[in-house]
Amino acid sequence: MAKKPVNFTLNGQDRAAFADDGQNLLEFLRRAVGDLSPKYGCGQGACGACTVLIDGETQLSCLVLAETVDGKAVRTASGLAAGALDPLQTAFMEHFSAQCGYCTPGMLISARALLDHNPRPTRDEVIEAISGNLCRCTGYEPIISAILAVAEGRVRA
Amino acid sequence: MTTTVQTVATLTEAARAMAQGATFLGGGTIIMRDINAGVAAAQIVRTTDPALNDIRISSDKVTIGAGVTMSQIIAHPELAFLHKVARLIGGPQVRNMGTVGGNLFAPHPYGDFAVALLALGAQAVMAGQNGSRPLDDLLRDRSRSPGLVAAIECPRPRAGTFGFFKFSRIKPKGVSVLSVAALLPREGGRIRGARVAWGAMAAGPVRGASAERALEGQSLNADTIARAAQLAAEGLAPPTDAIATDWYRREVAGVYLKRLLEQMERG
Numbered sequence: 001m002a003k004k005p006v007n008f009t010l011n012g013q014d015r016a017a018f019a020d021d022g023q024n025l026l027e028f029l030r031r032a033v034g035d036l037s038p039k040y041g042c043g044q045g046a047c048g049a050c051t052v053l054i055d056g057e058t059q060l061s062c063l064v065l066a067e068t069v070d071g072k073a074v075r076t077a078s079g080l081a082a083g084a085l086d087p088l089q090t091a092f093m094e095h096f097s098a099q100c101g102y103c104t105p106g107m108l109i110s111a112r113a114l115l116d117h118n119p120r121p122t123r124d125e126v127i128e129a130i131s132g133n134l135c136r137c138t139g140y141e142p143i144i145s146a147i148l149a150v151a152e153g154r155v156r157a
Numbered sequence: 158m159t160t161t162v163q164t165v166a167t168l169t170e171a172a173r174a175m176a177q178g179a180t181f182l183g184g185g186t187i188i189m190r191d192i193n194a195g196v197a198a199a200q201i202v203r204t205t206d207p208a209l210n211d212i213r214i215s216s217d218k219v220t221i222g223a224g225v226t227m228s229q230i231i232a233h234p235e236l237a238f239l240h241k242v243a244r245l246i247g248g249p250q251v252r253n254m255g256t257v258g259g260n261l262f263a264p265h266p267y268g269d270f271a272v273a274l275l276a277l278g279a280q281a282v283m284a285g286q287n288g289s290r291p292l293d294d295l296l297r298d299r300s301r302s303p304g305l306v307a308a309i310e311c312p313r314p315r316a317g318t319f320g321f322f323k324f325s326r327i328k329p330k331g332v333s334v335l336s337v338a339a340l341l342p343r344e345g346g347r348i349r350g351a352r353v354a355w356g357a358m359a360a361g362p363v364r365g366a367s368a369e370r371a372l373e374g375q376s377l378n379a380d381t382i383a384r385a386a387q388l389a390a391e392g393l394a395p396p397t398d399a400i401a402t403d404w405y406r407r408e409v410a411g412v413y414l415k416r417l418l419e420q421m422e423r424g
Contacts, residue, residue, distance in 0.1 A: 002161075022160035022192050022201065043193040045186050045251060057228070057253045063189040064254070065162060065182065065203070110249065131330035132248020 004067040010035060011079025019066035026050045028066035029076065037078035037105045041134070048133030051106035052076050058113045058132070077105035080112065088112060091146035091155045099138040106133045111147045120151055160192050162201045168209065172285030172305040174202040181305055183224055184256040186247070187263055208307065209258075212236070217313055220282070223258025223306045227270070230257070238314055242273040242338075245323045248330040258306045261292070262299055265360055265396055269336040271296065272356035273321050275364065276338035279311040296362050317424050318342050322417040323356075324409070326400065333357040334401045337365070337414055339372075341421060346376050353385075353414070358395040358406060367391035368414060382418040386411035 003018040010033060017032040029035045029052070041049035043062050050061040053075035080086040088111050091097070098104045107130060114121055114129035121129065126147045127140075135143060149155050162182065165171050175181055179200040182188045191197035209224030214235045221230070230236050230243040231252070246269060247255055255263075260270040261281070275296060280289040284307040295303055321338045325331030336356035341348050351372040353365035371385040388411075395406035 022162050022197075024189060024193060044190050045247075045254075048248065048250060051250055058250045059253050060186075060250045062193060063185040065185060065189065067162070067164075068203075113249075128329050129249060132250045 004070075006067055006070045008069045008071065009073045011075055012073075023066045025052070025061035025064040025066045025069060025074075027062075029061060029074070032066075035076050035078050037076045039102055039105060041102070041106075046134070047103075048106045048110065048130075049103055051109045051133060053109055053113060056113070056116070058110055060132075075109070075112075077108045080108060086112065087150045087155045088115070088147065091149045092143070094155065095142045095146040095149065097138060097142040097146040103133055103135045103138070107135065107143055111143075111150075114147070115151060121147075123148060126151075160197050160199060160201055162203065165202060165204050166206060168204055168206045168284035168305060168307050171202050171204040171206070172283075174200070175302065175305050176285075183259045184226060184254040186251055186255045187259055211308070219311050219313060221257050221309045221311065223256060223308055225257050227252035227255050227257075238319055239270075239273065242270055242321045245321075245336075246270055257309055261295065261306060261309075266332045266357040266398060266400060268362055269323055269333055269356045272336050272354045272362040273338045274309060274311060275362045276321075276340045276352045276354035277311050277314060277319065278340065278352060279309050281306045282308040282310060292362075293364065299361060314340055315342065317421065320417050320421040322413055322420075324413050332400060335395070335406055335410060335413060337410070337417055339414075339417060339421065341372060341377060343377075347374055348372050348377060348381075349374070355393065355410070357400075358390070358393045358410060360396065363393065365389065365393070365414075372418075377418065377422050382415055382422065385418060386415035389414040 002021050006019050007016045019028050026038055038052050038061050039049035041047035045060045045063045051058050052061045055072050088108055110130050110133050126144050179202040180198040182201050182203040209222045211222040213220040227243040227246045230239050275292045279292050281295045282289045284305040319340050323336040324334045333356050338354045340352040342350050351369045353368040355365050356362050367388040368385045371388050375381040390407040390410040395403045397403045
């Protein structure tokens with residue numbers, strides 16, 4: 001099996017690693033690059049736990065061929081905190097938005113993408129933005145509340 | 158199974174690899190699932206050909222590259238007639254990945270975008286072959302690897318003549334109990350060239366011949382709508398799955414066709 005070189009930026013830092021033939025981006029990030037923040041849920045594109053940003057767009061890393069991010073910018077939940085926590089991370093803690101925490105990195109990425117494009121979303125827009133992310137234990141209400149709190153400037157920086 | 162992925166520069170090369178048995182990888186939402194599950198073909202081919210992402214607009218039709226994503230459709234102001242359909246495909250991440258070409262081959266209960274294109278009378282432009290094929294044709298053949306779709310050519314519907322409805326149990330993101338699309342061009346107040354297409358009412362997107370017969374030549378009024386709704390499921394054999402039984406799909410098909418047609422009647 002041929003290894004393919006992949007040069008990309010991960011959370012703003014240049015990275016280079018070899019991807020296996022047919023390897024998905026999720027496995028590549030976790031095994032070859034060592035970023036454990038995207039989670040493996042279903043491997044089918046149903047749960048959103050593996051959500052990352054590729055050139056600013058939310059994508060499901062388990063369904064992305066790793067070699068295709070060559071030359072692209074990937075952002076994951078592990079890169080959200082730059083010095084201080086991202087306001088979304090603070091809000092998730094304040095609103096008890098993580099129980100088991102498994103969906104949290106994907107939720108944070110979907111929420112970050114929403115607020116980057118639309119800083120003052122309505123409640124319906126928040127629900128739409130996280131509709132590709134399943135949560136099976138916390139419940140969606142605390143997650144929606146946290147995102148709205150950031151949008152409405154109710155979170156201390 | 159071990160999978161080898163080959164990347165080629167042009168659609169023609171990709172079509173050639175497919176003729177030799179390779180499976181085409183587009184946005185990944187279908188084929189990467191198979192790779193992850195270990196059930197993909199041994200040979201996968203993808204292409205970096207920029208033609209795959211072209212969108213061309215003319216006065217009477219639109220040509221959409223097979224690699225154009227649902228999000229790119231939603232972002233294109235000239236494709237407004239397809240915005241509602243594209244918004245109902247998957248969740249935000251899937252819309253950023255899933256493509257027009259891939260949707261034509263999405264297994265049941267997916268493929269709602271193909272349902273809309275089928276009703277619109279779209280054609281598939283085939284890579285490495287001459288000319289294009291009506292989707293009616295391509296969709297009937299889709300399990301037999303009909304080749305590589307390079308683009309879709311779709312006539313632009315006149316305002317108020319096209320409608321689409323998707324019924325799912327979970328909102329805003331859920332798979333189809335069924336979806337239905339209708340194109341109802343009018344001449345002198347009468348419907349001429351009615352096209353109705355269903356999703357999740359057969360193994361893949363299909364035309365609703367009985368509903369079309371009830372609509373053809375009529376004016377779109379309460380009587381016509383009632384007749385079309387009554388005949389909606391006639392001749393269709395929907396699958397039973399975790400979402401709904403075949404019986405339930407047949408029972409509700411008329412209800413949803415009626416809602417769609419009433420919406421189109423109101424304009």
